Amino acid sequence: MSPTAAFESPSRVALRTYVLGLSFSAVPALLPLIAAYVTAKSSKDAQNRRTKLVAVLRREFGPSGFAFAMAAAAGGGRLLDHLWHQYSRKGKEKKHPIVESRVDEEVTHDTDGWVNTFICNLVSTSLAISLLHSKAGRVRTNTATPFTPPLNPSRGTGRSPTLDLTLLFLVRALDGALHGALVPKKLDDTSSRSESGLAKRKRLFERISKIDALVFWAASARIMWCYFYEPHRLPRTYVKWISSLASIDPRILEALRAIRSRTWLYGKRSTAHPTLLTSLSSDLGYPSQWGDPTKLPKYGGAAATMTWKSLGLTSRNGLGGIPCEVVHGGVGGDSCLANSGIRGFNAFCKALLIYLPVHLLPALLVRPTVIISDPFHIIGPLLRSSSFLATFVSTIWFFVCFTRTLCLARILPFISHNFWDGPFGCTFAGSMLCGASIFLEQGRRRAEMGLYVLPRAVRTLLSDHWVRKGGLSVRITERLTFILSLAYLLTISVHSPGRLRGLSRWTLAFIMKGPKAGFWYRRRQEKHVEAPS
Template sequence: MDPTGFMGRSHDKHQLLKPILRAYAIGYLSSTAPRFISSLRQVWRKDLNYQQNRKVLLRALTSTIRLESFSTFCAALVGGSTVFPLVIFRLRELVSHRLGIKPSISESAKFLRLVRFTCAFLSAWLSFELLNRKSVRLQGDDAKSPDNASNWVAKTQQGSKDKEQIRPQFAGRTMDLTLFSLTRAVDLAACIIWARWRRWRRARGCWSMAENLAPALADSGVFAVSAAIVMWAWIYLPERLPKSYERWIGEVAKVDSRLVETLRQARRGVFVYGKDTGEARLLQSMCNDYGWPVEWGDPSKTIPIPCEVVHMSCGPSCEKHAVSRFAQTFKFTCATYLPLQMAFRIRRLNSVSSLRRAISDALRSSAFLASFVGIFYYSICLARTRLGPKVFSRDVVTPMMWDSGLCIGAGCLMCGWSILVESPSKRRELALFVAPRAAATVLPRFYNKQYQYRERIAFAISTAILLTCLQEQPSLVRGVFGRVATSVLK
């Protein structure tokens, strides 16, 4: 007896291969598409002949077809977690039939669940090695950064007292993937706990309005905290962010790099109010470019730096600057989101309602991101010059304390709450998207390979939980990832 219909759906051999082929296709597309787009740009920018263009594009399409590729990893992971449970369950059924044992439906369901989790764990454990067969080679600043690598170690050779500095092997190639799986598994566990709590409370008639609002506020809170961590890293620890992510934030923020560098110098104690440390040249060059008094850029003469410097070319009004930032970002993001929404709904744009929905979603997402930027800058101004000095005297919180981190902290803490502009479903997606990236800024991106077993355990357990739940109760895995993964495992 098969309590889940698992056996009945899988007798066809072609049915067994479908999840594996789907997983391979998704892995191949997700890893090849960025390379192919980059190659198209290369072909477009450079004047190459036909053979050279063909070689560049062919390399982009075939470079991911190898054993240690992401597509092979996806196929092995899904194959191991779907095919092996079927084989084991079938063997148990045959043995039980030979022995004349008829297990109950509940026993079969529990056995199948255990088998699925075990096979998913082993598949994740073994597939992890596919992506980590080669050690990470650090180059440039990554090799010197204490956040990304361990210190060099001393080694005695052949009894000699001379110690040779050698670089250990590093790992971390799959850190983003591990954090993604771990974040999703934690979200799944939270959903299961919350569902049980809700049933228990409603059965006793104790369900409150606050508990009804809690899930939406939890998603918003996760996003706000994660966004605060990412924005703090973007200002003070940019090396902890992926280059593409850092570049995209810079394009949206549109801030003079000299101002950002001055904030970093203030954080490091190099740019100090009331002292001539020789680091006034950055802001003074800004003053020359924007037509301000040169004294504004000198921390020994101007305390604190006027907010107009933060506003750049927008004038002295903090409110006008916030509105201007909102308008600029809204225009920038509309140019991106409107075409994307149209492309996603191209098959359904044959009706007025579909067109209206696409435009509405694009405008709402643009308003969210514009609010994010506007609130970030306005909160900085409120903290450093408008409200902060009125709430706390200069003896308690000095201008140097505001500009060396507190004002940026205020902007980071407040900007993420702009997520409330978005719909509840988008809040959930954005929270689950940003949370792993925030975790990646806290943890070292690269680490000594001798500790890789910790990442491997975290990845295997979290992935096993996700894959088991996707086969048992797919509705509990939220968002686009849950829908895509469920369709792959069908």
């Protein structure tokens, strides 16, 4: 029997899935509530937080929770597949008792084995989505981390609480299908050690790595543009995560959106936002006139210099628009390079905390001794990933200033700053070019980053009216996508795990094989391969 298709105990599969699901959903949801309960200042406040904590515990550990639903999908599919396998085996034994010893091999390797597994997983994933939707109104948004299942609140709207989770499964399933089509099975077999095979595999994966980088580039450009102008198309927790990483004042974001909607324009009094930037300018210690659109020059040139002289500003001669001191939010003063550098350094420090569990947890679960024997194996990729995210943030800030201050607006002073500060000006340049930072990442990490941002980019392309309406067509489409995508992932994790990549490959390997996919099994394989003949 093929080791990739060997039947693992359904109860063990379900148990591992349940425990892993709790770590993905319950832990991020419970930690903030526990911290809030411990730090409660009054008995009434503690009682309210205790009530919320109990509600979350019931939801996460109940049958409608993420962990139980995923356990039903993975464990239920294995159980049905096991029963089907036993039924098929008994039928063949009755017809062909001579070939009894080859039954397992036949059932495993033929096409019927793959189809049977897929059908069983269709049934179990149908049960899973029904469980998740059974108490949809009680689903609460979790923190946005690489390990958190993207579940959304559905109170007050018709939006499905599992939309982001469905898109995540869809993208991972499509990646598995494309990877299987692009990579020949003989090249994807890691047990192949021939020199020519390894060389071909290396060249092929270098090309795939470039495709992954382009996918991330395009997806991140769309996400960042929507963050500036249409944040409702993104998960709310994801928007908060980006805001905390970029440390941008929300009034700057409101001003950008107001310029796009033409309710805040240079040279005109804004009735909708009369104190939007004047308050920000005052809070930063600058004259309130630096945020008044009726006082700020619309175009560059000599006239703009005279205006700035009357406003007491000398750092923006020949330019129009909002002063960089206000745009920077007090970071770096009037120096665009200092602002970009400081923002990048702050993002690097935050990224260290974000990526530490990403790089440390797999090592702890798979090869714990490498942390002591070769710490640079963890530290090197950690610093590289943090540098990538820091460069991503600083690149946005730099090209915003490059467009509206350092270069383009200086070369073309006759173009209005309603354009330079509009949706196809400085923010467009920053959004388009920040994704190039992905080339700082390792090839295998590019794939994971691309698969992480792509579901969110796909979500922004969906009709917001159609999604919010939550009609019958939305429910049917989303549920079918969820069922087919997750069933396909569970099926290939058994019959063709080489098609999976990144976190999905590690997660499903752990669920389906347990310790066999971990450190001891891998070390035995390496010893067997490296042993002299």
